[in-house]
Amino acid sequence: MKRITYLFCTILTVSVVAAMIGWSMAAGNFLVPLLAIPLGVIVVLACRQNVKEKLEDERTCRIRSEAALRTLEVLVIAGAIATVILYSYVVSSPLSPSITGTVTSNADGTNSMTINLYKPGTPSLPENLIRSTTIRDINAMNESEAGEYCTFVRESYRENENRGLVGMTIGSTLVILIVTFGAFYLYYNRKY
């Protein structure tokens, strides 16, 4: 078998296995991946054994290790920057939208409150207003008004919280990558 045929067989096998896993997950049949994955591995290994050409040598191993190390370096630096930037949306005041509440005394003796949400880092002016809600009588707030108030506050910070969550996910992934790298580094350091 030629190298190109082996690559074609590998891509085909991986595609079929991925499709079978996708279908089984959608259908709720969790037995299929348990059979499909080992079968796929066996097919790929069998194809590999039939390749007459040399698939890898010390130069390809060196290229691979250099490429892996550079990838790790780039990902760690870029990921760390992305984590800090994204998480700063959660902790930074200038990046958070500002919420103001204005209590107004009405003619009928009730006190209403208008809550305004302004764009992050801008003064509380009408042109910077994103949205606003009013509680007609803050002394007699009903259930739907309380719910509306809670939703208003939660929705105001949701975008920033989502960015922070993405940042935390990237940060956690980086930590896992670095720990895994460290473990393999120690292993090979002992081996050689």
Next chain:
Amino acid sequence: MKNRIRVLRAEREMTQEQLAELAGVTRNTIISMEKNKYSPSLKLGYRIAHVFGVGIDDVFTYEEAIDGPSGEDDS
């Protein structure tokens, strides 16, 4: 590290493919070595010398200016 792989191969009318097979490497590795872009390991160096039936010094030449501590790192 300079080498005479291309010359030794030509003397023996050997193709890159044949040398790669006998040395147990890919043809790309032979191409890289002939272009002096890749310095092989000691093990592979000896294997290539063995294929040609000569000593390792007849295949590879160490040059202080290029391969010495102050030379450019090829890693």
